[in-house]
Amino acid sequence: MxxxxxxxxxxxxxxxxxxxxxxxxxxxxxDSATEPTTDSEHTEVVAPADEEEEGSEFPITITDAVGQEVTLEAEPERIVSLIPSVTETIFALDAGDAVVGRTDNDTYPEEVTEIESVGEMNFDVERVIALTPDLVLTHSSHAERYGEGLEQLRNAGIPVIVVEEADSIETVYETIEMIGLATGASEEAEVVVTDMQEKFAEVQEKAxxxxxxxxxxxxxxxxxxxxxxxxxxxxxxxxxxxxxxxxxxxxxxxxxxxxxxxxxxxxxxxxxxxxxxxxxxxxxxxxxxxxxxxxxxxxxxxxxxxxxxxxxxxxxxxxxxxxxxxxxxxxxxxxxx
The missing domain is CATH 3.40.50.1980 (Nitrogenase molybdenum iron protein domain)
Known part of the structure; x- marks a missing residue:
């Protein structure tokens, strides 16, 4: 014990x-601190010209938080999430069925523990590649610390999208929306963000x-x-x-x-x-x-x-x-x- x-x-x-x-x-x-940033400073989304006719968000090109242009040809079906908050967000968007890999630190929702782990924050690159993901998601602080591993994934032809680390509630909203775009769950992301805004407003009014x-x-x-x-x-x-x-x-x-x-x-x-x-x-x-x-x-x-x-x-x-x-x-x- x-x-x-x-x-x-x-x-x-x-x-x-x-x-x-x-x-x-x-x-x-x-007094250590970092300069606050938001996804809107880093992220660009290029949707297909005939998106409305096809009724699909894909293919889609996203410029992520580290300036990488990432093109997703189709809605991801095999996602590896390297950050617990990102994993929680994917499941909140009802896209959890697509998650095939996560880290040892993921604890919510409970069913994530049944998903194969790729290690701790310093993830095992070979284990990620073996899962044949069509999307890997992480955030900018993790990318700064483990950028070499992420670059190996990119070199293996795996799309990697880095969302902004959230230092404000507004950035949390933007991150949720970006994950929604990347996973084909934009409408669900809008609902989640709206629900959060309403809950925050309700608490603030009472306070x-x-x-x-x-x-x-x-x-x-x-x-x-x-x-x-x-x-x-x-x-x-x-x-x-x-x-x-x-x-x-x-x-x-x-x-x-x-x-x-x-x-x-x-x-x-x-x-x-x-x-x-x-x-x-x-x-x-x-x-x-x-x-x-x-x-x-x-x-x-x-x-x-x-x-x-x-x-x-x-x-x-x-x-x-x-x-x-x-x-x-x-x-x-x-x-x-």
């Missing part, structure tokens, strides 16, 4: 490194009734001590805190900055949200036991909440559920069932 637990912690630590890289935390400095004096100061931890990472401006997590009418304690920082316990405790937050309880045992108790945190309102009032990480840190359709989860934790009197 001990070795299994150690393996779980090591795997979670690796996922955290990849997650932070994807969110712009390459630097160890407190607008919260008086200014009751506005909560929230501290978020996406990685535990000693290297505590939180969320700052130009992230979709920061946007979700804004939507629920809460104040982000680290809101003056950019991206996903790193803090020490001593730096973080100075914010004296009303509420603490963590996302690492799935791999750190007794995570909430660990925060309560921090010596310097004993007088922090969130600790005194027992207002530390362990969120479902996948709903709040994976930039996909479930972010709409994530914002509701955050709202219920921060303002249970307003959003509680």
């Amino acid at each position: 001990k070795s299994l637990k150690q393996l779980k912690i090591m795997l979670a630590a690796l996922l955290m490194v990849i997650f932070l890289a994807a969110c712009g935390s390459d630097s160890a400095t407190e 607008s009734t919260i008086p200014e004096e009751d506005k909560a100061l929230v501290w978020v931890e996406v990685a535990p001590a000693p290297d505590i990472y939180t969320t700052g401006q130009n992230t979709f997590f920061h946007e979700m805190l804004t939507i629920i009418n809460a104040e982000n304690a680290a809101g003056e920082h950019e991206g996903w900055p790193k803090f020490t316990e001593e730096q973080a405790v100075a914010y004296n937050p009303d509420v603490i949200l963590i996302t690492y309880g799935f791999y750190v045992d007794n995570a909430i108790e660990g925060i309560k036991e921090r010596a310097a945190w004993q007088d922090v309102p969130a600790v005194v009032n027992d207002r530390i909440y362990d969120l479902n990480a996948d709903e709040v840190v994976r930039p996909g359709p479930r972010l709409a559920e994530g914002v509701e989860q955050i709202a219920k934790a921060v303002y249970p009197e307003v959003f509680g069932e």
Whole structure:
């Protein structure tokens, strides 16, 4: 059991490194960030002239997030997804039957575990090729780290489309729409995006009734001590805190900055949200036991909440559920069932 637990912690630590890289935390400095970008800055779509007559989106040429022009002659029937949020999106678009490969990190929906894995984030190129995919999907942060493997796939004649890493909710929408185009599910993508927009608007409207004096100061931890990472401006997590009418304690920082316990405790937050309880045992108790945190309102009032990480840190359709989860934790009197 001990070795299994150690393996779980090591795997979670690796996922955290990849997650932070994807969110712009390459630097160890407190204010590390990346310039926000959107798919609209990178993506061009060229549809056939007779598309309306044929009633088909294919063939289609897409200029992806890394400037590659990718032509898909027909709707993909064998897709390999190298990013969990991309996989979730494909299934949300009712295109999951076409997925023949995924990574070890894919956990949702449950049926993805029955699909053959091509390894971890550093995927096995030969295993991908052996699946004979007609489309491989990933995002730009992954492409930066594992570009050599992706180039091998391109050289093998496999279309690879890189979507933009999502640093904002708007970019999440654009990514969903791009995946919809690539998989022949544009109409489904429009429905998913509209549903998300409506859910966000509903939460925001409800949160607008919260008086200014009751506005909560929230501290978020996406990685535990000693290297505590939180969320700052130009992230979709920061946007979700804004939507629920809460104040982000680290809101003056950019991206996903790193803090020490001593730096973080100075914010004296009303509420603490963590996302690492799935791999750190007794995570909430660990925060309560921090010596310097004993007088922090969130600790005194027992207002530390362990969120479902996948709903709040994976930039996909479930972010709409994530914002509701955050709202219920921060303002249970307003959003509680």
